[in-house]
Amino acid sequence: MLKSNIAVGLDIGTTKVCVVVAEKDEIGKLNVLGKGRSNSDGLQRATVVNINKTVAAIRAAVADAERESSIRIHGVNVGISGAHVHCIHSNSEISINQTGIVNDSDVKRFLEKAKTNIRYLDIDHEIIHVIPQEFIVDDQEGLLDPIGMAGTTMRGSAYIVVGLRTKIRNIKQCVEKAGLEISAVTFEPVASGMAVMKEREKKSGVVVIDIGGGTTEVAIYIDGAIRYSEVIKVAANDVTHDIAHGVRALYEVAEDLKIKHGCAYSKLSGEDEDLLIEGIEGRTQKSVPKSSLTMIIEARMMEILELVRDSVQRSGYYEYLNAGAIITGGGSLLPGTEELAHDVFGLDVRIGYPEGVSGGIKGSVNNPMYATVMGLVAHAFQNNLSADHSFASTAEILPVDVPQGSREEPLVQEQTPSGKKIVDRMKKFWDNL
Numbered sequence: 189m190l191k192s193n194i195a196v197g198l199d200i201g202t203t204k205v206c207v208v209v210a211e212k213d214e215i216g217k218l219n220v221l222g223k224g225r226s227n228s229d230g231l232q233r234a235t236v237v238n239i240n241k242t243v244a245a246i247r248a249a250v251a252d253a254e255r256e257s258s259i260r261i262h263g264v265n266v267g268i269s270g271a272h273v274h275c276i277h278s279n280s281e282i283s284i285n286q287t288g289i290v291n292d293s294d295v296k297r298f299l300e301k302a303k304t305n306i307r308y309l310d311i312d313h314e315i316i317h318v319i320p321q322e323f324i325v326d327d328q329e330g331l332l333d334p335i336g337m338a339g340t341t342m343r344g345s346a347y348i349v350v351g352l353r354t355k356i357r358n359i360k361q362c363v364e365k366a367g368l369e370i371s372a373v374t375f376e377p378v379a380s381g382m383a384v385m386k387e388r389e390k391k392s393g394v395v396v397i398d399i400g401g402g403t404t405e406v407a408i409y410i411d412g413a414i415r416y417s418e419v420i421k422v423a424a425n426d427v428t429h430d431i432a433h434g435v436r437a438l439y440e441v442a443e444d445l446k447i448k449h450g451c452a453y454s455k456l457s458g459e460d461e462d463l464l465i466e467g468i469e470g471r472t473q474k475s476v477p478k479s480s481l482t483m484i485i486e487a488r489m490m491e492i493l494e495l496v497r498d499s500v501q502r503s504g505y506y507e508y509l510n511a512g513a514i515i516t517g518g519g520s521l522l523p524g525t526e527e528l529a530h531d532v533f534g535l536d537v538r539i540g541y542p543e544g545v546s547g548g549i550k551g552s553v554n555n556p557m558y559a560t561v562m563g564l565v566a567h568a569f570q571n572n573l574s575a576d577h578s579f580a581s582t583a584e585i586l587p588v589d590v591p592q593g594s595r596e597e598p599l600v601q602e603q604t605p606s607g608k609k610i611v612d613r614m615k616k617f618w619d620n621l
């Protein structure tokens with residue numbers, strides 16, 4: 189049981205680390221008590237590459253959340269992602285206990301059996317989740333919650349999420365070095381899905397796509413259970429890199445252009461105009477046609493969405509997506525993404541904001557960028573994970589001890605080949621002006 193009605197989510201993303209402390213209100217909604225956010229530069233494509241920088245970013249975000257909520261944070265549900273995470277389907281069958289009524293320990297035994305039934309698990313991988321997909325009690329099929337059902341045997345399938353031991357260990361190490369306890373580790377697409385999906389969509393069949401800074405996560409839900417997931421190593425920071433290369437500007441300037449003037453779909457970009465690029469640190473000021481900016485962005489967003497479409501087609505579930513697609517994560521904030529995705533997928537698309545949030549500082553998390561962290565909080569409540577926090581007066585909160593000066597150079601994101609093609613074309617375009 190939760191020690192009290194409070195849970196904490198920790199999302200260690202490629203661009204930001206984010207912590208949310210929330211309580212559950214009487215009607216089951218999440219009341220956000222505090223949020224902390226810091227810039228993250230210790231990760232590459234959702235994988236830790238610099239422990240010190242990641243620990244510092246976690247500490248800074250936790251200190252903010254503690255200050256805002258006046259709650260001392262101990263236990264957190266931390267997210268994990270990266271292309272190293274993959275999934276295995278496993279079947280299981282057990283005899284129901286002597287009473288003939290399915291109870292909690294039958295479900296636990298069923299899931300344990302599903303784990304041991306995995307035919308092959310690399311020695312360097314470990315299990316992150318065992319998620320039940322469907323239970324069959326005697327001949328009653330399609331059960332999502334079998335507790336209380338009468339029968340003699342229970343069969344069914346489970347979705348087993350596994351990841352590379354070393355990468356999971358690095359995440360855990362960072363959280364522990366930041367002085368926190370880990371109440372659970374949750375696969376991020378599962379968390380994001382939980383935050384943005386409506387129950388009806390989950391039952392009808394939906395694909396949830398989280399376009400983050402370093403990775404794009406795909407998770408498919410059919411008949412109320414997760415069926416497929418994939419982490420793709422191309423995402424919204426690649427759009428910024430393309431702009432920086434294409435218009436020959438600093439990364440920060442390119443990011444600013446993207447946020448202020450970016451559009452993912454040329455059909456919707458409106459009147460063309462010249463956009464001024466500041467001349468930072470002695471560089472001369474120049475202008476870029478908005479249509480060129482849109483061209484660069486559209487090419488990369490199209491590539492991301494086509495990779496997602498290919499993934500969905502590979503899954504074999506495309507035909508079952510009656511509720512279409514939900515796009516979330518910071519990348520979904522680019523105007524035109526919803527429309528472009530609609531045309532690429534041939535499905536209904538909506539942008540996913542965290543659902544089920546009430547009062548508190550709701551406004552501060554009402555952004556697709558916070559879908560993962562809100563899902564981590566919701567997942568902690570669903571699984572009764574103790575946040576093991578204690579109330580603390582603001583005065584008790586100690587200043588954050590952020591290590592000074594890291595040895596490593598700023599990270600350079602890798603570029604994927606097809607994004608590079610359009611960037612090279614844009615470079616030629618600029619060189620010929």
Ligand SMILES: Nc1ncnc2c1ncn2[C@@H]1O[C@H](COP(=O)(O)OP(=O)(O)OP(=O)(O)O)[C@@H](O)[C@H]1O
Pocket residue numbers: 200201202203204233234399400401402403404423424425428443446447450517518519520521522523556557
């Ligand atoms: N208003 C906006 N318009 C366009 N893009 C935006 C906007 N706000 C944020 N982004 C982009 O969203 C991306 C960050 O998204 P998000 O915060 O979901 O990533 P993350 O969780 O840190 O990374 P990951 O999940 O890949 O580890 C960045 O590339 C950023 O440029």
Ligand SMILES: [Mg+2]
Pocket residue numbers: 201202400401517560
């Ligand atoms: Mg993310």
